[in-house]
Amino acid sequence: MGSLPYRTFDLPTPSTPEGRDGLAALLARPGHAVIALDFDGTLAEIVPDPEQARAHPDAVPALAALAPRVASVAVVTGRPAGVAVRYGGFAGVPGLQHLVVLGHYGAERWDAVSGTVHAPEPHPGVAAARAELPGFLDSLGIWHGTWIEEKGRAVAVHTRRAEDPAAAFEALRAPLARLAARHGLIVEPGRLVLELRPPGMDKGVALAAYVREVGASCVLYAGDDLGDLPAFAAVEKLRSEGLHGLLVCSGSGEVAELAERADVVVDGPGGVVGLLRGLAAAVAQA
Numbered sequence: 001m002g003s004l005p006y007r008t009f010d011l012p013t014p015s016t017p018e019g020r021d022g023l024a025a026l027l028a029r030p031g032h033a034v035i036a037l038d039f040d041g042t043l044a045e046i047v048p049d050p051e052q053a054r055a056h057p058d059a060v061p062a063l064a065a066l067a068p069r070v071a072s073v074a075v076v077t078g079r080p081a082g083v084a085v086r087y088g089g090f091a092g093v094p095g096l097q098h099l100v101v102l103g104h105y106g107a108e109r110w111d112a113v114s115g116t117v118h119a120p121e122p123h124p125g126v127a128a129a130r131a132e133l134p135g136f137l138d139s140l141g142i143w144h145g146t147w148i149e150e151k152g153r154a155v156a157v158h159t160r161r162a163e164d165p166a167a168a169f170e171a172l173r174a175p176l177a178r179l180a181a182r183h184g185l186i187v188e189p190g191r192l193v194l195e196l197r198p199p200g201m202d203k204g205v206a207l208a209a210y211v212r213e214v215g216a217s218c219v220l221y222a223g224d225d226l227g228d229l230p231a232f233a234a235v236e237k238l239r240s241e242g243l244h245g246l247l248v249c250s251g252s253g254e255v256a257e258l259a260e261r262a263d264v265v266v267d268g269p270g271g272v273v274g275l276l277r278g279l280a281a282a283v284a285q286a
Contacts, residue, residue, distance in 0.1 A: 011278040012264050014246065018239055019263020022246035025218045026070075030283040033070045033218040034211050035063075036231070037272065038203070039077040039084050041224030042250040045269055046191060048160055050149055055088040056269040062276035064095030069283045071216050075101045076203050078188065078195060078227055080152045081108040081117045091115060104153045105188075105197070105227075106206025122153050123198035125183030130155045132179065140175055142168055154188075154197035165192045190225045191254050204230030211238060222248035222272055225255055232261050248275065 014020045026033045037043055044053045067073045073096070077084045081103025085091055090099055090112065101110040108119040130148070133155065137143045145162030148155060157176060162168035169192050177187045180196045188195040188202075203223070211219050219238060221231050235245040249262035250272050259265050266275055 010274065011282060012266070012275070014263035016263045019246050022218060022220070022239070022244045022263065025244035026220060026246060026279070027282050029217065030070045030279075032216055033220065034072050034074060034214055034216040035066065035070050035276075035279075036074045036076050036207055036210070036219060036221045038223035038225070038228050038231075038250070039075055039079060039088065041191065041269070042222050042228075042272055043075070043088060043269055046224075050156075050158070053087055055090075056273050058273045059269065059276070060089050060093055060096070062273050062280060063099070064093055065280035066276055066283070067096050067099060069280070072210075072214050073099050074207075074210055075099070076106070076206055076210075076221075076231060077101065077103055078105055078151070078154065078190075078197075078203075079103055081110040081119070083152075085110055100210070102206045102210065104151075105201040105203055106209070107153055107198070107201050119153070123184070125180075125185045125198065126153060126155055126196070129179060129183045129185060129196050132183075133157065136175070136179055137172075140172070142171055146172070149193075151195070151197075154195050156190075156193050156195040158193045160192040169194065188227055190227050195227075202230040203228060204232075204234035207231045208234040208238065211243070216243070218244040218246075220246040220248060222250055222266075222275075223258060224250035224268075226257070228258060229261075232258065236261075248272070 043055045043059045047053050081101045084101050097112050099112045110117045146159050159165045159168040176194050180187045185196045186199045221235050232247050239245045247263045249258045249265045251265050251267050
C-alpha cells in the first residue's frame with residue numbers, strides 16, 4: 001500500500017513493513033478492522049493492588065470515538081469478563097454498543113448489546129488449587145510479601161509486594177507449575193504474577209477465533225505482558241494468511257520480548273489512548 005501521512009493525525013510510523021501495511025489497511029478500510037486490546041498495563045495502569053486497577057480516564061472516550069467506525073472493538077484479558085467491564089467502565093457507554101470483552105483468555109464473553117456474560121462451567125482444579133495455595137506458599141517459606149488474587153476461573157499469586165519481587169517470582173515458578181499440573185492446570189507468567197488456570201485457551205486462540213467470526217481483514221492488537229505473546233503470534237499467523245495486522249506494545253521495561261516483536265511501541269496506557277485518539281481522528285477524516 002502507498003504511504004499515508006500518519007503524523008497528520010498524531011499516529012506513529014510503524015517500524016516494520018508489515019506494520020506499515022497494517023496501519024495503512026486499517027485507515028483505508030476501518031469498517032473491516034478489529035481493534036483488540038489487553039486491559040491491565042494497556043488500557044489500565046499496573047497498580048500494586050489489582051482490585052484497584054481502573055481504565056485510563058481517557059480510554060473510554062477514545063474507544064467510543066473510534067468504535068463506531070471499525071468492525072469491532074474487543075478487550076482480551078485474563079480477568080473475568082465482568083470484572084474488566086466494571087473496572088473499565090464499559091457498560092452503557094454511547095458509541096460502545098458493539099464492544100466485546102473476552103475474559104479469562106476467551107473462556108468468558110461479555111457483549112455490550114446484551115450486557116451479559118456467557119461462560120462455561122468452571123474447571124474443578126481451580127478451586128482445589130486455590131484451597132491448597134496458602135499452605136503451599138507457607139511451606140515454601142515464600143509467603144511474606146506475596147498475595148493470592150481470586151479470579152473466578154483462575155487464581156493468581158503476585159510477588160510485586162515482596163522484598164525482592166523478581167527473586168520471589170523466579171522461586172515460585174517451578175513449584176507453582178508442579179501444583180498446577182497436579183490439578184490439571186497450567187501456569188501463565190506475567191509481570192510479577194503467576195496465574196494458575198485451565199489449559200486450552202489463550203489470548204491468541206481467542207483473538208484469532210474472534211477475528212474470523214467478525215470476518216475482519218485487518219486487526220490491531222495492543223498488549224504489554226507475556227500473556228500477550230500468544231496474541232502477537234496469532235496476528236503474525238493471520239498476516240501470513242493474507243490479513244493485515246498491526247502489533248502495538250504498551251511499553252514496559254519489564255517485558256522486552258513484546259517490544260522486540262511490536263510494530264509500534266507506545267508509552268503505557270497513556271500512549272495507547274493517544275494512539276486510539278489518533279486513529280479515531282484519522283478514520284473520521286478518511
